[in-house]
Amino acid sequence: MILIGLGSNLGNREEYLAQARTALVMHDIDVTAVSSIHETPALLPPGAPEDWNVPYLNQVIQVETHHGPEDLLACLKLIEAELGRAARGHWAPREIDLDLLGYDDVILITDHLVLPHPQLDTRAFVLAPLIEIAPQWLHPVLGQTAEALLAELS
Numbered sequence: 001m002i003l004i005g006l007g008s009n010l011g012n013r014e015e016y017l018a019q020a021r022t023a024l025v026m027h028d029i030d031v032t033a034v035s036s037i038h039e040t041p042a043l044l045p046p047g048a049p050e051d052w053n054v055p056y057l058n059q060v061i062q063v064e065t066h067h068g069p070e071d072l073l074a075c076l077k078l079i080e081a082e083l084g085r086a087a088r089g090h091w092a093p094r095e096i097d098l099d100l101l102g103y104d105d106v107i108l109i110t111d112h113l114v115l116p117h118p119q120l121d122t123r124a125f126v127l128a129p130l131i132e133i134a135p136q137w138l139h140p141v142l143g144q145t146a147e148a149l150l151a152e153l154s
Helices: 013-026 069-082 124-133 146-153
Strands: 002-008 029-034 038-040 056-065 097-103
Touching (some): 002 013, 002 124, 013 029, 038 124
Antiparallel strands (some): 002 097, 038 056
């Protein structure tokens, strides 16, 4: 099971999510399941500018593709650029954010990619939509389901 997190907190947020889902198909990435859209507060580092405090729309999708994990990540970054994501720095607001959350049972640590996503288990804004499409998804490192991980956060 390949899982991607989508987020947007600038511009027409719903339209950015829709455009990202469409762009995935154009890169030989088939969307097989889509969560509902969740609005959540922005995660902000200490001292962040007030104008960064813009709520996100978040969604998790399941996909199928012939791309391996690193190639898939490259596609996600290309799609972000195609949709106009501007480089504003880490934690800054963004038109679109595409995160590779998990790739089957792959456990991977490289300079550019960590699988499963290193903060997946601590982010309700990822786990809540994830359990809509894959409640029994099992975290390959922690050995817990998405439902159990979300319950621990509550």
